[in-house]
Amino acid sequence: MSVEQLIELKVSTVYGASKHWQEVAQAPSAVSILTAEEIKLHGYRTLADLLRSVRGLYVSYDRNYSYLGIRGFNRPGDYNTRTLLLIDGHRINDNIQDGALVGNEFLLDVDLIDRVEIIRGPGSSIYANNAFFGVINIITKTGGAIDGAEVSGEAGSFQTYKGQFTYGKTLNNGLTMLFSGSYFDSQGPGKLFYKEYDAPESNNGVARHVDDEAFYSAFGTLSWSGFTLAGGYRSREKGIPTGSFDTVFNSRRNRTIDTRGYADLSYQQRLPGEVELQARLFYDHFGEDGHYLTDVAPAPPPQLVLNLDRFRGDWWGSEVKASKTLFERHTLTLGAELRDNWRQDLANFNERPRTVYLDDRRNSWVWAFYGQAEVVLRTNLTFHVGVRYDYSDTFGDELSPRLALLYAPLAKTTVKLIDGRAFRAPSHYELFYNDGGLSSEANPHLRPEFINTYEAIWEQQLPRDCRLSLAGFYYRINDLITLAEDPPTGLLQFRNLQDVEAWGGELEVERHWSSGLRARASYSSQWANDLRTGERLSNSPRHLAKFNLIVPLMSEELFTALELQYTSGSRTLTGHSADAFWIANLSFFSQKLVRNLELSASVYNLFATKYGFPGSGEHRQDILEQDGRSFRVKVTYHF
Numbered sequence: 167m168s169v170e171q172l173i174e175l176k177v178s179t180v181y182g183a184s185k186h187w188q189e190v191a192q193a194p195s196a197v198s199i200l201t202a203e204e205i206k207l208h209g210y211r212t213l214a215d216l217l218r219s220v221r222g223l224y225v226s227y228d229r230n231y232s233y234l235g236i237r238g239f240n241r242p243g244d245y246n247t248r249t250l251l252l253i254d255g256h257r258i259n260d261n262i263q264d265g266a267l268v269g270n271e272f273l274l275d276v277d278l279i280d281r282v283e284i285i286r287g288p289g290s291s292i293y294a295n296n297a298f299f300g301v302i303n304i305i306t307k308t309g310g311a312i313d314g315a316e317v318s319g320e321a322g323s324f325q326t327y328k329g330q331f332t333y334g335k336t337l338n339n340g341l342t343m344l345f346s347g348s349y350f351d352s353q354g355p356g357k358l359f360y361k362e363y364d365a366p367e368s369n370n371g372v373a374r375h376v377d378d379e380a381f382y383s384a385f386g387t388l389s390w391s392g393f394t395l396a397g398g399y400r401s402r403e404k405g406i407p408t409g410s411f412d413t414v415f416n417s418r419r420n421r422t423i424d425t426r427g428y429a430d431l432s433y434q435q436r437l438p439g440e441v442e443l444q445a446r447l448f449y450d451h452f453g454e455d456g457h458y459l460t461d462v463a464p465a466p467p468p469q470l471v472l473n474l475d476r477f478r479g480d481w482w483g484s485e486v487k488a489s490k491t492l493f494e495r496h497t498l499t500l501g502a503e504l505r506d507n508w509r510q511d512l513a514n515f516n517e518r519p520r521t522v523y524l525d526d527r528r529n530s531w532v533w534a535f536y537g538q539a540e541v542v543l544r545t546n547l548t549f550h551v552g553v554r555y556d557y558s559d560t561f562g563d564e565l566s567p568r569l570a571l572l573y574a575p576l577a578k579t580t581v582k583l584i585d586g587r588a589f590r591a592p593s594h595y596e597l598f599y600n601d602g603g604l605s606s607e608a609n610p611h612l613r614p615e616f617i618n619t620y621e622a623i624w625e626q627q628l629p630r631d632c633r634l635s636l637a638g639f640y641y642r643i644n645d646l647i648t649l650a651e652d653p654p655t656g657l658l659q660f661r662n663l664q665d666v667e668a669w670g671g672e673l674e675v676e677r678h679w680s681s682g683l684r685a686r687a688s689y690s691s692q693w694a695n696d697l698r699t700g701e702r703l704s705n706s707p708r709h710l711a712k713f714n715l716i717v718p719l720m721s722e723e724l725f726t727a728l729e730l731q732y733t734s735g736s737r738t739l740t741g742h743s744a745d746a747f748w749i750a751n752l753s754f755f756s757q758k759l760v761r762n763l764e765l766s767a768s769v770y771n772l773f774a775t776k777y778g779f780p781g782s783g784e785h786r787q788d789i790l791e792q793d794g795r796s797f798r799v800k801v802t803y804h805f
Contacts, residue, residue: 192540194582196637198283207716208714217284221712228242242780250301254303262512277346279304290587291567332346343386343387346386349380350381360786376418380402393433414461420458423455424453425452431448432445442488450482472516475512485501514602524600536554538551538568551570552567586619588619589617612661615647633676637671646666658783666703682716704736705738707736724755730748732747765801
């Protein structure tokens with residue numbers, strides 16, 4: 167197949183929507199797919215960069231973690247617990263905070279991504295907890311796609327450097343292997359100013375050289391005769407320049423260290439009778455250390471104490487799934503899962519003198535059954551029905567259904583009507599974390615939150631390789647878990663405080679030209695409100711617009727890529743507004759000019775737009791300002 171045919175195949179089929187391969191037009195969801203080629207040409211550095219380009223998505227950053235918003239919902243300080251993140255079908259959300267991290271803290275390097283599937287809407291009918299607003303399934307490259315060794319190096323603004331080595335090969339006996347390792351180091355901006363700390367005792371609001379970041383990571387796969395062994399590990403350390411949680415401002419001792427790793431052994435085979443069988447056994451690890459320097463003296467002189475959070479999570483589990491084609495047109499999928507969270511430890515203590523405020527050691531488990539049927543009523547009419555039953559010793563049992571009707575009135579037209587319900591159980595962190603009354607307290611009485619979503623989608627294939635997608639949605643969330651002040655104590659606590667109602671629409675047009683020119687434009691609008699107060703949700707922009715353009719300057723050798731992103735103003739926690747902004751990114755990419763050599767250069771925030779995102783409750787800042795113009799250059803050699 168030609169390169170163009172392979173790209174077309176990648177963007178027209180999806181796996182994560184139903185846990186088996188199907189055409190995007192037949193998936194019971196609104197789906198977006200981005201490929202490895204787009205990652206290269208646009209110079210995306212992280213998964214967060216990539217997701218910012220997708221219609222209806224937006225990503226905020228508080229100089230420690232990146233937070234993903236979908237359809238107008240992005241709670242400040244939430245660790246993306248309402249999106250399920252997968253690598254080759256393996257669940258990445260951890261068992262402490264249920265977080266799906268997407269910045270440099272994400273486990274996988276973007277150079278190893280073959281494609282990313284963004285599947286909107288509740289997915290609890292097959293994925294259960296955290297598949298609240300959608301599922302992001304990342305499919306990695308195979309060793310055969312690398313076919314040799316690659317070494318890359320990059321440098322950028324703020325004294326940022328990264329190196330990576332990857333080896334991949336398919337041997338004559340059918341064994342396919344891939345191994346990769348990388349190292350990243352950035353000093354970050356040398357000077358950041360926060361007016362909220364503009365006083366002599368806090369360095370007049372200037373944070374100097376405290377926004378550093380570093381990580382190292384490894385990833386590998388081995389595949390042979392239906393078996394695949396995959397695993398990865400990343401450790402990231404990040405300085406915190408914002409003075410969050412009332413820590414001492416402008417101190418290099420304020421930082422977080424995140425570790426995430428997993429191993430996954432899976433088996434996939436097509437059995438007689440058109441049965442597709444898949445089984446997996448996995449082990450996962452999560453760790454987070456938070457270092458927070460605090461002044462415990464009620465008056466000068468200061469009395470500095472280093473307070474530490476220490477979270478450790480380990481779990482194992484298994485899944486068995488079978489899909490069968492019935493009467494050559496219908497598809498039935500059945501599956502079962504078990505997850506044993508054998509370690510869920512939370513600790514908080516002062517280093518010197520050692521004072522322990524929290525030493526909580528628990529475990530939990532969950533098991534589930536699910537089924538999904540795709541019934542072809544007519545050649546142009548398909549009915550999807552799915553349901554999943556989950557039981558946990560923490561939150562009890564939950565039932566998650568999804569219904570979808572797909573109608574193709576014309577050969578290149580698909581209309582989808584979808585009704586789904588999903589839940590998110592309170593995370594272990596939300597239930598049991600407290601720091602001894604310094605700033606927060608536990609709430610073991612939290613209940614799961616629920617969402618009911620209704621969608622109508624129109625997908626149209628137009629002449630001249632042009633695609634159009636139009637979607638409208640409505641959702642309602644009950645018993646939303648929110649971090650708020652507990653009136654009797656004045657401490658922060660997670661509580662079931664809100665009911666949310668939202669509606670909106672998304673429009674996207676994409677076209678590929680035979681010359682290699684590609685363009686994609688999208689617009690989305692959403693209104694999300696708190697039903698109990700009538701107020702607009704914080705960090706919820708009403709309007710998002712995206713434009714991506716790839717231009718071949720020299721056949722297949724030289725490309726330029728332009729990206730424009732518009733985000734309207736959004737409400738802050740204090741009721742003020744973060745201003746609307748436009749961001750432009752420009753990249754150049756070359757290949758084949760020199761044999762086996764790829765070169766790329768990118769400028770981010772090309773016009774040095776000044777903008778910021780609403781801060782969360784642990785920040786004194788109402789709005790957290792973002793970086794101005796920055797750049798990156800990258801060299802990759804294949805041998």
